[in-house]
Each structure stands twice: as structure tokens, then as C-alpha cells.
Amino acid sequence: MYKLYWSPGSAAMAPHAMLEDIGVPYDLIKLDAAKGEQRSADYLKLNPHARVPTLVYDGDRVLYEATAICLFLAERHPEAGFAPKVGSWDRAPFLQWMAYLTNTVQEALMHRWQSEHFIDGADRQAELKQKAEQRLAGMFRFIDERLAKSGPYLCGASSYACDYYAVMLARWTCAMATPAHTNPHVNRLIRAILERPGYASMLKAEGIEQPF
Numbered sequence: 001m002y003k004l005y006w007s008p009g010s011a012a013m014a015p016h017a018m019l020e021d022i023g024v025p026y027d028l029i030k031l032d033a034a035k036g037e038q039r040s041a042d043y044l045k046l047n048p049h050a051r052v053p054t055l056v057y058d059g060d061r062v063l064y065e066a067t068a069i070c071l072f073l074a075e076r077h078p079e080a081g082f083a084p085k086v087g088s089w090d091r092a093p094f095l096q097w098m099a100y101l102t103n104t105v106q107e108a109l110m111h112r113w114q115s116e117h118f119i120d121g122a123d124r125q126a127e128l129k130q131k132a133e134q135r136l137a138g139m140f141r142f143i144d145e146r147l148a149k150s151g152p153y154l155c156g157a158s159s160y161a162c163d164y165y166a167v168m169l170a171r172w173t174c175a176m177a178t179p180a181h182t183n184p185h186v187n188r189l190i191r192a193i194l195e196r197p198g199y200a201s202m203l204k205a206e207g208i209e210q211p212f
Contacts, residue, residue, distance in 0.1 A: 002026035003056040005043070007033045008206045011066035011106070012053035013168040016206070018073050018161060021198030022080045028205070067102040070161045082161040090155045097154045097162040101169060108135045109172050137178040140170070144183035151185055152192060159192070167193040171210055 001024050006012030010033075019026050031037040031052055039050045047054040047064045054064045055072070063069055074083035084090035111118060111132035115125040143166065146154070153159045154166060167190050170180035181187045193199050194210060203210055 001057065003029055005029045005031055005046070005052050005054040005056075006206075007031050007038070007052050009171070009208055010052050011168070013171075013202060013206065013208075014066060014161065014164045015053055015055065015069040015073060017164055017196070017199040017202035018070060018080070018082055019198075020201040020205075021082075021196065022073065022077045024077070067098055067165070070165060071098065074161050081158075082164075084155065084158070084160060090158060090160070093155045094160050094162055098165065101162060101165050105136070105139050105166075105169050108132050108139065109169060112136065112176070113172065133176050133178070136173060136176065136180075140173070140178075140180040140183050140186055143180075144185045147185035147189060152188060154189075159196075163189060163193055164196075164199060167199070171208075 002019065004012060004016060004019060004026055006016060006028060007030065016028070031043065033052075037043065038047075038052060043054075044050060046056065046062050049064065051064070053066055053069055054062060055069045056062055063072055071083070074080070078085075084094050109132070112129050115128045115132075119125055119128055143154075150156050154162050166186075170186060170190055173180040181190055190210075194203075
């Protein structure tokens with residue numbers, strides 16, 4: 001039914017884990033970013049931005065952008081419970097968290113890890129990375145405060161795709177001065193999601209060790 005193009009530790013982690021939990025047939029197609037396989041002519045026909053993930057479904061239909069794939073899978077497989085129903089109390093905060101995580105947190109992470117895409121010069125790139133880390137520390141403190149107030153999950157008592165997305169992004173901070181997992185309530189969220197069968201299976205399939 002599905003083909004997911006991915007590379008280890010990339011933004012494909014969240015949709016990959018969701019597919020595991022949903023339990024539908026799917027194929028994983030690994031791209032070696034170090035070899036530039038995401039820029040091959042065949043892949044660029046699917047995703048002209050040369051990024052992963054990309055989802056192919058229903059034969060030849062194509063969808064890219066990790067958040068879009070997560071929302072699509074959640075809506076197409078409501079039985080998996082990855083998104084609250086339209087009209088429910090959790091629906092609005094769920095949409096807000098998905099937008100915040102991808103538009104704000106993930107953007108800052110790109111400033112940290114791919115500064116060369118945003119500014120020229122090694123010195124200026126180093127400054128951008130440092131500023132991004134400072135911003136990210138504040139963002140995860142904010143998330144921690146919200147979890148402390150209304151957790152254990154981002155939307156309260158129920159876990160959704162936004163929690164998978166947050167834990168994926170938290171992993172990308174592990175080498176920073178203030179990793180996300182140093183926030184106690186974020187740490188609790190991470191540990192809860194690591195126990196989910198689909199997330200654990202995804203980590204194993206991608207060869208990722210995530211102690212926090």
C-alpha cells in the first residue's frame with residue numbers, strides 16, 4: 001500500500017514509527033544521504049526538494065513533508081488514534097502542536113544542523129548555530145512547562161502523532177549544550193514514546209539507539 005523513502009535519523013522517523021503502529025503493509029526505501037542519493041534524477045521526480053521522507057501511496061500518488069505525511073496517515077487510519085476527531089477538545093491543540101513543532105522547533109533545528117543553507121561564512125554560521133541552540137533550549141523549556149501543567153502528553157491524557165514528532169525532534173538536540181531530555185517532563189514524554197511498539201520497532205529498523 002505504501003512506500004516510504006527514508007534515511008536513518010531523518011524526519012522520516014515519525015511517519016516510519018506511525019506506519020509500524022498502524023500495521024499496514026509498506027516498503028522502506030533507504031536513501032544514503034552521504035552518497036547524495038536523495039539528489040538522484042529518479043528521486044527528484046518524486047521529491048524535487050531532495051529531502052526525505054517521501055511517501056508513495058495508491059500506486060503512484062506522492063506526498064512529501066514529514067508533517068503532511070503524519071497528518072495524512074493519521075486521517076487515513078483513524079483506528080490508530082494518531083489524531084483527535086474533528087470537533088473534539090484535543091483537535092485544536094493537536095493542530096497547534098503539529099504546526100509549532102514543524103514551523104518553529106524544526107526550523108530552529110535546521111539553523112543548528114544546516115547553517116550553511118542559511119548564511120555564508122564559517123564565523124557567521126557558528127554564530128547562527130549558537131543562537132539556534134539558545135532558542136531551542138527556550139523552546140523545550142516551554143514544552144516542558146506545558147507538559148508539567150497539562151501532560152503527560154502534549155494534548156493532555158491522550159498521545160497523538162504530535163508526541164512522536166516531538167520525540168523525534170528532541171533526539172536531534174542530543175549533541176547540543178542543553179539537550180531536550182534534560183527537561184524532566186520532556187524526558188518523561190520521551191521515555192513513554194520509546195515504549196510504544198511502533199516507535200521502538202522504527203528505532204531498531206533504522207539502527208538508532210536513543211537512551212533519552
